[in-house]
Amino acid sequence: MTINTLSQDGVQRQQMPCLTKMERMIISMQDPDMGIKLRNQRLLITVIPHAMTGVDIVEWLIKKFSISDEEALHVGQLFIKYGYIYPLKEPRNLILKADDSSYRFQTPYYWMSTRWPASELDYAIYLAKKNIRKQGELIEYEKECYNALHKRINHTWDFVVMQAREQLRASKQRRKADRIVLECQEQAYWLVNRPPPGTQDSIDHGPERRTMNTRVQLNAEFYKKEIEHNRISLARNRVKSSICLESYVKYCEQYQPHDPIMQGCLPSNPWITDDIMFWNMTSETVALPTKLRVERWSFCFMELLNDPMGRKEFLTYLEKEFSAENLCFWQACEDVRHGETAKIPEKVDEVYKQFLAPGASRWVNIDSKTMEKTLEGLKRPHRFVLDDAQMHIYFLMKKDSYPRYLKSELYKNLLARAIVPQETKKSVFPFMRRQRHSSPSPALATQTAEDDGKAKNSNSNSGTASRL
Amino acid sequence: MGEMEQMKKEAEALKTQIEAARKAVHDTDMASAAAGVAPAPQVQLKTRKTLKGHLAKIYAMHWSTDNRLMVSASQDGKLLIWDSHSGNKVNAVPLKSSWVMTCAYAPSGNLVASGGLDNMCTVYNLKTPVIKTVKELDAHTGYLSCARFLSDTEILTASGDTTCALWDLETGKQKTVFLNHVGDCMCLSLSPDMNSFVSGACDSLAKLWDVRDGQCKQTFQGHTSDINAISFIPSGNAIITGSDDCTCKMYDIRADQEVICYQDAALNSGVTSLALSTSGRLIFAGYDDFNCNIWDSLKGEKVGVLSGHDNRVSCTGVPEDGMCVCTGSWDSFLKIWN
Numbered sequence: 172m173t174i175n176t177l178s179q180d181g182v183q184r185q186q187m188p189c190l191t192k193m194e195r196m197i198i199s200m201q202d203p204d205m206g207i208k209l210r211n212q213r214l215l216i217t218v219i220p221h222a223m224t225g226v227d228i229v230e231w232l233i234k235k236f237s238i239s240d241e242e243a244l245h246v247g248q249l250f251i252k253y254g255y256i257y258p259l260k261e262p263r264n265l266i267l268k269a270d271d272s273s274y275r276f277q278t279p280y281y282w283m284s285t286r287w288p289a290s291e292l293d294y295a296i297y298l299a300k301k302n303i304r305k306q307g308e309l310i311e312y313e314k315e316c317y318n319a320l321h322k323r324i325n326h327t328w329d330f331v332v333m334q335a336r337e338q339l340r341a342s343k344q345r346r347k348a349d350r351i352v353l354e355c356q357e358q359a360y361w362l363v364n365r366p367p368p369g370t371q372d373s374i375d376h377g378p379e380r381r382t383m384n385t386r387v388q389l390n391a392e393f394y395k396k397e398i399e400h401n402r403i404s405l406a407r408n409r410v411k412s413s414i415c416l417e418s419y420v421k422y423c424e425q426y427q428p429h430d431p432i433m434q435g436c437l438p439s440n441p442w443i444t445d446d447i448m449f450w451n452m453t454s455e456t457v458a459l460p461t462k463l464r465v466e467r468w469s470f471c472f473m474e475l476l477n478d479p480m481g482r483k484e485f486l487t488y489l490e491k492e493f494s495a496e497n498l499c500f501w502q503a504c505e506d507v508r509h510g511e512t513a514k515i516p517e518k519v520d521e522v523y524k525q526f527l528a529p530g531a532s533r534w535v536n537i538d539s540k541t542m543e544k545t546l547e548g549l550k551r552p553h554r555f556v557l558d559d560a561q562m563h564i565y566f567l568m569k570k571d572s573y574p575r576y577l578k579s580e581l582y583k584n585l586l587a588r589a590i591v592p593q594e595t596k597k598s599v600f601p602f603m604r605r606q607r608h609s610s611p612s613p614a615l616a617t618q619t620a621e622d623d624g625k626a627k628n629s630n631s632n633s634g635t636a637s638r639l
Numbered sequence: 640m641g642e643m644e645q646m647k648k649e650a651e652a653l654k655t656q657i658e659a660a661r662k663a664v665h666d667t668d669m670a671s672a673a674a675g676v677a678p679a680p681q682v683q684l685k686t687r688k689t690l691k692g693h694l695a696k697i698y699a700m701h702w703s704t705d706n707r708l709m710v711s712a713s714q715d716g717k718l719l720i721w722d723s724h725s726g727n728k729v730n731a732v733p734l735k736s737s738w739v740m741t742c743a744y745a746p747s748g749n750l751v752a753s754g755g756l757d758n759m760c761t762v763y764n765l766k767t768p769v770i771k772t773v774k775e776l777d778a779h780t781g782y783l784s785c786a787r788f789l790s791d792t793e794i795l796t797a798s799g800d801t802t803c804a805l806w807d808l809e810t811g812k813q814k815t816v817f818l819n820h821v822g823d824c825m826c827l828s829l830s831p832d833m834n835s836f837v838s839g840a841c842d843s844l845a846k847l848w849d850v851r852d853g854q855c856k857q858t859f860q861g862h863t864s865d866i867n868a869i870s871f872i873p874s875g876n877a878i879i880t881g882s883d884d885c886t887c888k889m890y891d892i893r894a895d896q897e898v899i900c901y902q903d904a905a906l907n908s909g910v911t912s913l914a915l916s917t918s919g920r921l922i923f924a925g926y927d928d929f930n931c932n933i934w935d936s937l938k939g940e941k942v943g944v945l946s947g948h949d950n951r952v953s954c955t956g957v958p959e960d961g962m963c964v965c966t967g968s969w970d971s972f973l974k975i976w977n
């Protein structure tokens with residue numbers, strides 16, 4: 172998880188929940204009664220107020236959260252990395268030591284959630300102040316930053332120096348202890364937000380995670396594979412977005428009546444009315460299917476095949492046309508693909524005997540090329556050995572038998588006889604209770620105008636809408 | 640080192656060309672394509688059931704194909720099988736390791752699986768008089784983040800060791816290992832035809848794999864942080880991903896690119912889980928800020944919120960018949976909404 176991510180539209184997005192949690196802990200650590208006991212700390216000759224030791228922090232965490240030493244140290248370390256606590260003695264060393272080293276809480280002004288924009292200008296002023304205060308105070312990388320900034324924002328450099336001088340003058344007015352505290356706070360802030368090169372920027376990287384290098388080596392072998400993969404990817408055929416999106420829109424629209432959350436369902440949604448009639452009516456073994464279910468078979472061939480009842484109906488139709496062996500073959504192939512591995516060789520053998528062998532009782536019509544390839548593969552049967560043949564028969568049925576089935580009397584009769592369930596009334600108590608529905612879709616109200624064809628359906632649906 | 644630098648450059652150059660090819664076919668966006676569609680109504684789903692029984696954070700849940708039973712996994716060390724409609728706990732499976740991160744229900748309803756920081760995927764048989772452990776699939780070198788059954792004989796797993804694997808449940812061995820990610824794999828989703836699956840990882844990429852030959856067929860980029868949740872849309876032509884960068888994206892497989900991004904300036908927490916309604920129109924995305932937002936996938940707008948949990952929403956699921964949405968949370972409750 173990264174704290175700071177720059178999204179594509181250039182918006183910085185910080186993981187606030189993580190920071191909020193940290194800050195809640197920091198605040199409770201500073202609670203006057205239950206928090207860490209702060210004391211004055213001697214730094215050279217000055218006394219720094221409100222300081223604590225590393226041991227204090229670790230022990231407080233252990234006591235408060237009933238965790239181990241190791242975990243307390245780890246959590247405490249996070250506070251320092253994200254700038255909520257800073258060390259006094261060695262400010263550049265952002266680690267938590269479980270000894271008597273002194274630490275202080277950072278002022279909320281500098282907290283990450285305050286999102287004080289750490290701009291270039293502010294950083295320049297900070298560096299300038301350091302430079303003016305004591306020549307040679309800036310260390311290597313700071314010197315480089317200073318020079319780089321000097322070049323980059325040269326036009327406002329006078330302002331920078333002026334501001335720096337002004338801030339230094341104002342700080343001289345303060346008591347020494349206060350001044351040192353403010354300097355420490357500011358320094359701590361910049362150490363977190365402008366870390367020296369080479370150290371991991373905790374803001375951009377988030378909590379430390381094991382790097383990829385321990386699992387995937389970014390070596391020549393890796394790049395070789397990448398190049399190969401990219402080459403194949405480049406050569407792929409891409410479909411125009413307009414076509415893809417159009418088909419997606421069509422799908423959503425076609426399936427909307429079948430989406431119970433969008434459009435409710437008849438007789439009633441079992442989750443709302445506690446009436447399980449819907450499940451009874453749509454079970455596999457029901458005598459007469461619902462209209463919606465039969466309609467769905469006409470959306471695409473897979474819808475028909477995925478419904479056991481649909482398969483049964485289709486098989487009946489194919490038997491009339493003397494091409495039932497196609498569906499049986501397809502089902503047998505599915506069984507091979509999804510069944511037990513141990514049984515594959517014997518299943519494949521059965522399939523060959525029944526459907527593929529010359530003179531087989533239920534011989535299926537596959538083109539010679541596919542047949543040749545399949546027979547070759549049968550010498551070493553595996554789960555997908557029948558895929559090509561299955562695909563061929565699938566498309567045969569899809570292009571030929573399926574459209575004719577949809578136009579057939581068998582299908583049309585079933586569709587006419589199919590049930591449109593009556594909406595059930597829920598009576599909870601002896602007195603009639605108003606029926607609860609999920610908020611009816613205003614789309615339903617508009618749909619009644621459009622769907623005059625589906626008279627029965629729309630009447631019931633609009634009934635649903637108006638009842639609320 | 641010069642040679643490796645060369646290769647790196649070549650790989651990058653090819654990537655740039657791929658981006659150009661993608662741009663070339665991107666002749667319209669979702670907003671234009673869906674302009675004629677009526678906006679989805681403001682969806683107000685109510686909690687219909689609250690399933691109480693877990694004693695610690697719930698990390699995962701999965702519906703059974705019968706639309707009533709579901710399995711949920713919690714770090715109290717238990718898998719609970721619920722008859723969600725009545726609210727009864729049908730079974731409780733004690734886990735050897737309480738650090739569970741995922742659970743799955745087999746399409747047949749006979750098996751469930753769980754896995755987590757123990758690096759193993761354990762499969763249990765629910766149909767024996769006493770629930771038995773059928774297999775312990777032990778070969779990953781990292782935590783198990785997601786598992787999905789293809790049938791009673793095969794299961795797919797995604798792991799923190801950056802690989803996904805297809806296992807044979809009879810032998811307990813890995814049949815295929817899918818190697819290409821460079822970050823922890825966090826989630827996976829099977830295509831409706833079960834010939835391929837997609838995985839999302841901490842390298843902010845989503846990859847499409849062929850189950851049969853183990854090859855990575857396509858890579859989708861665009862996210863700027865870990866992808867925590869991924870799902871095929873019902874038609875199987877596109878995928879939706881949810882990420883720590885606080886956005887969800889839809890990638891179309893045939894166009895080989897991102898087609899829309901679901902984001903809101905006010906949303907500042909990562910996406911932990913997602914599920915789609917039957918038509919694919921509604922996306923239910925669980926976020927770190929304790930809410931589950933509902934997106935209109937065509938219009939790219941937020942049309943509702945499921946709020947009621949007291950802690951992060953860690954998992955969401957829509958059953959096959961699309962009757963409701965279930966959300967599981969770190970507050971130890973599962974809620975059913977519609």
